[in-house]
Amino acid sequence: MTGPLPIGEDAGVPIQKIAWLVTVAAALITALLLLLSGYNGYGAVAIAVGLSAAINLR
Numbered sequence: 001m002t003g004p005l006p007i008g009e010d011a012g013v014p015i016q017k018i019a020w021l022v023t024v025a026a027a028l029i030t031a032l033l034l035l036l037s038g039y040n041g042y043g044a045v046a047i048a049v050g051l052s053a054a055i056n057l058r
Contacts (some may be wrong), residue, residue, distance in 0.1 A: 023053045028058075 027050030035043035 020053055020056045024057070026048050027053060 027046050029048035031043045031050060034040075034046055
């Protein structure tokens with residue numbers, strides 16, 4: 001289907017996008033927990049992983 005959808009109909013979200021969103025969320029939650037625990041280096045690595053995964057959301 002091309003073009004805009006009729007009012008009241010939602011476009012489906014591809015499963016790949018959902019998987020990357022979950023990956024980004026998990027990495028950012030992990031980073032937050034690590035930073036709060038004082039593991040600054042590991043927290044920074046988790047942020048980098050989250051940002052790298054976020055590239056795939058485009």
